[in-house]
Amino acid sequence: MSDVLEPEAWLARFARDADAAGFRVAEFGRVGGAPLLAAERRPAKPLMHIxxxxxxxxxEPAGTLALGALMERRWFDGAIAWHVLPLLNPSGMAAGTRESREGIDLNRDYLAAADPGTRAHRAWLRAEGWRYDLTLALHEDWESRGFYLYELGDNAGRCFGPEIVRDVEAVIAIDRAAQIDGYPASDGQVFPPEDNPEIRDRWPEQLYLREHHTRLALTLETPSAFPLAERIAAHIRAVDAVMRLARESQGA
Ligand SMILES: [Zn+2]
Structure with missing residues (x-):
């Protein structure tokens, strides 16, 4: 498997799998030749919205490939309302660059919205006024020595981080450094300071979602230096763990 996926063909296949799994696939924007896709499925009375x-x-292809694999195997729980956005930066994925083809780090662009893709994403979120119980963003890190995560907000006072780390450890190493990305960390969980100068004016997607659309925002990071199959498995294991914890917190 190549580390760089070809976005248009991959997204067409994702859309077919989503359709077969009963999702409605909407295109909320277009960057270069590739669509920005959101797959949606909502039961009449959803237990939660994720x-x-x-x-x-x-x-960072592992997160995208993990979401594609979950869609293909029809993993998504029918009691829950879902939005799945598998590839927010198709032009960057085509080129294998962190940034978009405009040279913008999209995950620092949610306040300024300088990139057309970020603007389209924000407009889509705002138009429907989505309120989520939980948002998950799947990432990778070239410098990390294992899996780690960020947790922003809470689910009725409960933190998911430690239990996610415990589950993921079965499939990949955990980065247990005391500092990750320049922030204090412990047992695979990163704790950025409240007033974080790195992102004060350069909001990541999850900060924007936490501010406007969600109660709990989790960012999952796999180590890019590890084999791709292991990183995909780690993301899948983490998403599985989150789902179990979310259902437990609903008493379901
Ligand atoms: Zn990232």
Whole structure:
């Protein structure tokens, strides 16, 4: 498997799999030749509303491939309302670059919205006024020595981080450094300071979602230096763990 996926063909296949799994696939924007896709499925009385996104950095294919694999195997729980946005930066993925083809780090663009893709994404979120119980963003990190995560907000006072790490450890190493990305960290969980100068004016997707659309925002990071299959398996294991915890927190 190549580390760089060909976005248009991949997205066409994702859309077919989503359709077969009963999702409605909407195109909320177009960047270069590739669509920005959101797959949606909502039961009449959903237990929760969950959002999953990946591929906002074009050099991080594992999250996108994990969401594609989950869609293909029809993993998504029928009691829950879902939005799945598998590839937020198709131009970056085509080129294998972190940034979009405009040279913008989309995951620092949610306040300024300088990139047309970010503007389209924000407009889509705002138009429907989506409110999520939980948003998950799947990422990768070239410098990390294992899996780690960020947790922003809470689910009725409950933190998911430690239990996710415990589950993921079965399939991949955990980065247990005391500092990750320049922030204090412990047992695979990163704790950025409240007033974070790195992102004060350069909001990541999850900060924007936490501010406007979700109660709990989780960012999952796999180590890019590890084999791709292991990173995909780690994302799938983490998403599985989150689902189990989310259902437990609903008493379901
Ligand atoms: Zn990333």
């Amino acid at each position: 959002y999953l996104s990946a591929g906002i950095h074009g050099d």
